[in-house]
Amino acid sequence: MFNLIFSDLYSFIYAGFYNGIYLNLGSNNMVIDYLIVIFSSIIMALILKIPLLPPNRYSFVNSALFPTPIIAVGLLSIFFILGYYFAYNGMLLSLIIGISSALFVKYLFYYVFPSPNNGDDVI
């Protein structure tokens, strides 16, 4: 397992120097996968009645545009870095991660990342 991870890591390091070559976007549809994960997470969050925008610049309230796509993109990136694409060039994985990250933001987020002072801003 470690051999697999290290060989992948070295290939990514090599590819990082020549990022134009690594970004073979046509073959693995990375742009389409990221677009699917972003839009599916936002749409699923709106279906779950999470508000679209946060009320102000200092609020800890979750919204469909701020933490949901960030979490979805980060989780999808972990799978891509480990080289796991599942079916349909990663599109099915993107859809599953988008929907599940919206569910996470709706039901589990404050349990994992509690906001300070019961939701009030600090100071």
Place this chain on the structure above:
Amino acid sequence: MNEIIGIIIAIIICWFNFVIIDTYFGLPEQPGVEGARNVGESISQRDGDISGGFFQGNILCSPDASAGTLLASIGYMIMGIPGGLLAGFFVFIGNRLCADPGYAGSLGSFTITFIIYLTGFIGFRPEMFVCGMVIAILTIQGISQPKASRLLGGIARKFNRQSKE
């Protein structure tokens, strides 16, 4: 591209990236935690600007767009575009652990990932941005804090984000 020229241009790009994003999301307006307030008042007593002092205290006390820019450059260097986006996710987790909503950090990571991708076509390499971001942070925090705070306070007044205190 020549490495020295690339690093110098990367310093300028990184500096504007994190200063503009941090100022827009209101770091000079108020300290997020008590430590940031202490840093800002200490800089203000040393003939500095209170808005710039709060800015410096906030980027010291939680990972904002400055840390996001640095970590996304490192992630892009070792893992390509997914590395930069993953750095944004980790910066968001770090923000929430530091009692910070995390808008500036994640957005800074994503913008610098996009910028590195675009400038990769004209010969920039991610290592130049790592080096450039370290030097850009040095100009803010390392050389002269009161002078840097006066500059940052001036930028904050241009954006109408100055401290009300």
